[in-house]
Amino acid sequence: MKNTPVDYDVVKRKVAESGLTNLGTATIREILKLVSQIELETGVKYVRMEMGVPGLPSPQIAIDAEIDSLTKGVSAYYPNIEGITPLKEETSRFVKLFLDLDIDPRGCIPTVGSMMGSMVSFLVANRNNRTKEGTLFLDPGFPVQKQQVKMLGHDYYSFDIYEHRGAKLHEKLESFLVTGKISSILYSNPNNPTWMCLNDEELEIIGELSRKYDVIVIEDLAYFGMDFRKDFSVPGEAPFQPTVGKYTDDYIILVSSSKIFSYAGQRIGMMAISDHLYDRQYPDLLRYYSTDKFGHSMVYGALYGLSAGVTHSTQFGLATLLKAVNDGTYKFMDEVREYGEKAHIMKSLFTANGFEIPYDMDLEEPLADGFYFTISYPGMTSTLLLEELLCYGISAISLEITGSKRNDGLRACVSHVSRNQFGDLESRLKMFNNDHPVKKN
Ligand SMILES: Cc1ncc(COP(=O)(O)O)c(C=O)c1O
Numbered sequence: 001m002k003n004t005p006v007d008y009d010v011v012k013r014k015v016a017e018s019g020l021t022n023l024g025t026a027t028i029r030e031i032l033k034l035v036s037q038i039e040l041e042t043g044v045k046y047v048r049m050e051m052g053v054p055g056l057p058s059p060q061i062a063i064d065a066e067i068d069s070l071t072k073g074v075s076a077y078y079p080n081i082e083g084i085t086p087l088k089e090e091t092s093r094f095v096k097l098f099l100d101l102d103i104d105p106r107g108c109i110p111t112v113g114s115m116m117g118s119m120v121s122f123l124v125a126n127r128n129n130r131t132k133e134g135t136l137f138l139d140p141g142f143p144v145q146k147q148q149v150k151m152l153g154h155d156y157y158s159f160d161i162y163e164h165r166g167a168k169l170h171e172k173l174e175s176f177l178v179t180g181k182i183s184s185i186l187y188s189n190p191n192n193p194t195w196m197c198l199n200d201e202e203l204e205i206i207g208e209l210s211r212k213y214d215v216i217v218i219e220d221l222a223y224f225g226m227d228f229r230k231d232f233s234v235p236g237e238a239p240f241q242p243t244v245g246k247y248t249d250d251y252i253i254l255v256s257s258s259k260i261f262s263y264a265g266q267r268i269g270m271m272a273i274s275d276h277l278y279d280r281q282y283p284d285l286l287r288y289y290s291t292d293k294f295g296h297s298m299v300y301g302a303l304y305g306l307s308a309g310v311t312h313s314t315q316f317g318l319a320t321l322l323k324a325v326n327d328g329t330y331k332f333m334d335e336v337r338e339y340g341e342k343a344h345i346m347k348s349l350f351t352a353n354g355f356e357i358p359y360d361m362d363l364e365e366p367l368a369d370g371f372y373f374t375i376s377y378p379g380m381t382s383t384l385l386l387e388e389l390l391c392y393g394i395s396a397i398s399l400e401i402t403g404s405k406r407n408d409g410l411r412a413c414v415s416h417v418s419r420n421q422f423g424d425l426e427s428r429l430k431m432f433n434n435d436h437p438v439k440k441n
Pocket of ligand 1: 112116188255264268269
């Protein structure tokens with residue numbers, strides 16, 4: 001028997017009982033369940049880094065607005081599918097003030113989390129041309145979006161962009177688009193899981209090629225503004241969060257409220273469809289929807305068919321919060337900066353104990369510290385590393401499920417690790433490092 005912080009035999013038994021034959025390909029929720037069961041049986045509290053949950057309280061102003069709307073009786077009525085007017089207007093203002101883009105409130109539509117935003121986008125963007133096949137993911141990425149594409153029966157393509165940053169992105173991206181099979185491109189910026197941040201040069205390349213090959217860009221800004229190397233926090237003042245909207249006409253921006261506003265439980269996100277795309281007509285849409293108009297198909301086709309709108313009171317909560325953000329009276333970036341500070345400390349604990357950061361650079365610049373970072377350990381595959389770390393009371397997910405080219409990395413999420421666990425994390429990592437001496441060449 002090995003002497004590890006969590007009983008080695010219990011971990012092995014629980015892994016076997018879970019039926020997960022390979023932890024390297026297990027989903028986030030499967031790892032979450034496994035770790036919760038081990039915690040329950042052993043009583044050892046894990047340093048849990050597997051799931052991207054906010055870890056901060058929701059803003060009171062939003063909660064109060066929700067309660068107020070419920071008291072006034074909104075729960076009795078179906079919400080407008082397009083979204084309530086104040087939310088549409090504040091979303092359009094937000095897009096102007098923080099992205100410097102003009103998008104009419106008409107195209108600013110709430111969805112049940114950004115999860116639904118990507119789902120409806122696939123449902124329409126991937127069906128606008130019968131000769132095309134599906135989405136190109138700029139990976140590593142958020143695995144569930146590929147699951148959505150698969151559920152819909154669309155094809156998808158992907159490549160790991162780490163080796164194709166900067167001007168090199170042009171050739172690689174074009175090699176996919178030239179096939180004529182790509183309907184949409186999706187990426188997150190900052191990137192979940194690596195925290196790479198695409199810059200204006202790269203966004204311009206994506207924009208230029210999307211125009212050339214008539215492809216819709218879905219820009220997922222779930223971690224809006226969280227490149228803490230720059231200050232994107234002042235409404236209406238540069239610098240602004242970089243966006244492809246500066247470089248193309250046909251795009252959809254997804255802004256999740258889950259992380260930036262700690263509003264994950266309310267399942268509401270914002271989708272902003274560019275004016276140009278909203279008005280475009282695609283005859284092939286008539287195969288699925290009653291109209292060939294993109295915007296109309298999104299709202300009265302896909303969204304209607306999925307949920308007929310978003311919870312009424314939640315829309316009032318988010319509208320009120322967004323107004324405060326836009327007016328500059330609620331400074332959301334001040335709240336989430338804590339993630340970057342924790343990441344800085346946690347990364348140093350890992351690297352001081354033999355770990356490496358496989359995705360460590362944004363071109364010539366070290367990556368920002370943010371919500372996620374990546375780790376690897378010399379000589380170990382991601383599956384082995386994950387299994388071993390579980391015995392040391394540390395959980396994460398494998399990069400293998402994210403479309404990464406690497407088979408030796410894990411994604412670590414900082415949000416659910418509290419500062420008072422840093423001591424445990426450090427001692428467990430030290431023990432791990434002692435028990436797994438790194439061979440020197
Ligand atoms: C990149 C990315 N996109 C979308 C989402 C989903 O966001 P939501 O909670 O708004 O559905 C997440 C959540 O982790 C994410 O990381």
